[in-house]
Amino acid sequence: MSLALFGMDGFLLLLRWFHFFFGVIWIGHLYYFNFTQGPFFNETDGTTKSNVIQKLVPRALWWFRWGAMVTMITGLLILQVRGHRDGMGIFATSWGVSILTGAVLGLLMWANVWFVIWPAQKRVIQSATQVASGGQPLPDAAALGARAGVASRTNTLFSIPMLFFMGSASHLPISMGLEPSFGALAAVIGVILLALELNAIKGKLGPMASVKGVIHMGFLLTAVLYLAMELLTK
């Protein structure tokens, strides 16, 4: 008896299963930080905040960053196996354009986690630990915490179109013209996302300061990217 799971399709399915299982772990914690913990920190007292930073946040950050890591690795593996098995031409289809847009968003999010948010939060936790044992706070802790906040809000912003394009890849056929300008589309998407990523690293929260704001901006970004995709592939 041959089991469907033991074949190439099965292998790809396992990769996908892990991709969205660890994706849920990652994005679940992202939304916890942005929608739940942030507003809580604004309301609570200093002692509670210090306790949470020392004992709750490190655990949450562990699941958050390793969820991100496995999600990223399985995602890249799926793309690589598909490209190798089915031919690189699949990336020049409606599926390819959608899934690559989602993948770029996901990669930027992964980079924000490992190279901005986690290094910054390590210092924030260390600072709170020092203060709790009677020492001095680290001088850069507050600024780093704020920077991590902008990066985290940007990840929330990116997650909304990312989920849209992951779903639309297989479920929303976008008609491709005879000579789609993939180069132009890549440039437009690249410029928009690069600008937003530079803001994450160096800029301000702007309309992302509130939970409602970042969600609205996420929908707006999705609409802009989707329209670019429709217009530039005809």
Next chain:
Amino acid sequence: MRNAALFALAASLLISGALAWAKKPKASPAPTPASSPLAKPPLAADPLVTATPLAPAELEALVKRGRVLYQTRCVVCHGHDPKEPGTLGPEVHGASRELLEARILHESYPPGYVPKRSTRAMKPMPELASGIAALHAYLNARED
């Protein structure tokens, strides 16, 4: 604010439920085991085997079987409408029996056929062999 949200949720659930109920197809006779979409059609119903065309009722049953197969096994790449390209695969309406067998069973094309794509994303699905007649009927069905 919260009451408005709850009202909107309840209203949308009721409306979508009503729509689903309104669109429910007429109850069909209890299915026999042989009516599974992958059940081999009786020899007389296979259009390539018989010299005479199918009776309308038989053809309709075959088209219906083909639609079920298509909408569950093909749409993820070819899209809901076979006349339009899907997200990964080209339009497939009007596919010949030879083309369907070549693509579904042998990962190849009939001699002389010019492929619409140069990619190799479609892998053999030997479990669909007994459904090819139905798929062919569905993909070549005339509009009413």
